[in-house]
Amino acid sequence: MLSYALTFAIACFAMALILNLIRLATAPTKPDRILTIDTMVINVIALIVLYGVQTQSSVNLDAALLLAMTGFISTIAFCKFLLRGGIIE
Amino acid sequence: MRHLFPHPMLSATLLLAWLLLAGSLSLNSVLMAAMLAMLIPLLTRAYWPNRPQIRHPLRMVSYLALVLWDVIIANIQVARIILFMPAAQIKSAWITVPVDLPCPEALTLLAGTITLTPGTLTAEFSADNKALLIHALHAPDPDATRDEIKSRYESRLQRIFR
Amino acid sequence: MSLGIEILISALLVIGGSFGLIGSLGLLKLPEPMQRLHAPTKATTVGVGASLIAAALTLAWQTGEASWQSVMIAVFLFLTSPLSGLMLAKAHRHLSRPAVPPTGTEAPWAGDTPPKA
Numbered sequence: 348m349l350s351y352a353l354t355f356a357i358a359c360f361a362m363a364l365i366l367n368l369i370r371l372a373t374a375p376t377k378p379d380r381i382l383t384i385d386t387m388v389i390n391v392i393a394l395i396v397l398y399g400v401q402t403q404s405s406v407n408l409d410a411a412l413l414l415a416m417t418g419f420i421s422t423i424a425f426c427k428f429l430l431r432g433g434i435i436e
Numbered sequence: 437m438r439h440l441f442p443h444p445m446l447s448a449t450l451l452l453a454w455l456l457l458a459g460s461l462s463l464n465s466v467l468m469a470a471m472l473a474m475l476i477p478l479l480t481r482a483y484w485p486n487r488p489q490i491r492h493p494l495r496m497v498s499y500l501a502l503v504l505w506d507v508i509i510a511n512i513q514v515a516r517i518i519l520f521m522p523a524a525q526i527k528s529a530w531i532t533v534p535v536d537l538p539c540p541e542a543l544t545l546l547a548g549t550i551t552l553t554p555g556t557l558t559a560e561f562s563a564d565n566k567a568l569l570i571h572a573l574h575a576p577d578p579d580a581t582r583d584e585i586k587s588r589y590e591s592r593l594q595r596i597f598r
Numbered sequence: 599m600s601l602g603i604e605i606l607i608s609a610l611l612v613i614g615g616s617f618g619l620i621g622s623l624g625l626l627k628l629p630e631p632m633q634r635l636h637a638p639t640k641a642t643t644v645g646v647g648a649s650l651i652a653a654a655l656t657l658a659w660q661t662g663e664a665s666w667q668s669v670m671i672a673v674f675l676f677l678t679s680p681l682s683g684l685m686l687a688k689a690h691r692h693l694s695r696p697a698v699p700p701t702g703t704e705a706p707w708a709g710d711t712p713p714k715a
């Protein structure tokens with residue numbers, strides 16, 4: 348049962364990534380594009396963690412943690428850039 | 437003591453966070469956690485001029501439990517709007533919520549709560565920190581949404597922080 | 599093995615996957631930019647949060663060691679998603695200037711004040 352649920356979750360997040368790619372290609376505004384990239388980062392984190400469950404190792408969790416941090420910082424940096432034209436004030 | 441630990445709560449949070457990240461209670465991770473918990477509040481002291489006053493830690497816990505429950509309810513609502521509601525029927529609205537909270541920490545907590553809970557998202561603060569601009573995904577009655585935020589979250593935060 | 603834990607983990611995984619998919623679907627489907635902000639900040643966060651808790655439970659159950667890192671990732675995502683949402687809303691307001699209600703106090707919205715040189 349667990350393996351079916353795991354496959355279902357991985358398929359869901361993979362489909363979510365495909366939907367995000369479509370959105371990224373057709374996004375009408377710049378904030379939309381940043382939002383899509385942010386969502387893609389979150390979905391990739393989920394995929395990494397689920398892969399870790401499948402292989403029963405917690406090695407990949409470090410990568411997911413780093414991705415969570417850099418993804419957040421890059422979202423904020425992109426927004427800052429749009430708001431002020433520079434990142435460091 | 438006050439010079440060594442300007443922010444005891446921040447130090448405790450850093451200690452706990454590092455131990456959880458390291459995932460072990462071995463001597464070197466405890467030492468590293470203690471060093472970080474001492475140094476980071478000292479080095480960043482200039483950015484935290486005053487301490488937040490939490491009067492009722494127990495109420496804080498019950499507030500967090502309430503928010504967690506509301507996050508689950510919020511997501512079911514948003515999922516139903518996304519899946520079943522035709523795009524033309526979604527009535528989005530900008531709402532101004534006047535707030536009266538004693539410190540920036542409480543305001544940040546309220547803004548975060550609003551973003552995570554039913555169909556609302558904090559979009560902007562006023563320059564004097566006395567109002568929040570909120571975007572509601574589906575709010576047929578904006579006044580009711582505003583009153584719910586004030587009675588459900590703001591009044592609790594006021595009781596916690598003063 | 600104990601059936602209860604397996605059912606709990608499976609339910610969490612199914613819920614997490616569904617919410618992750620719904621969030622991305624909302625991002626694609628909702629018509630206005632501000633409405634699109636709602637879907638990922640809520641649905642995706644809870645989707646990933648449920649998956650992370652499921653992962654923590656599975657790893658703790660199968661390897662016998664508690665994996666606190668996935669709990670930390672979940673906490674981190676919950677703390678940062680309101681901030682991302684706020685910054686994206688600010689960027690959106692800055693670029694497309696939608697009509698918004700007044701503050702009701704003397705001061706204007708923080709994004710409408712000129713930056714301090």
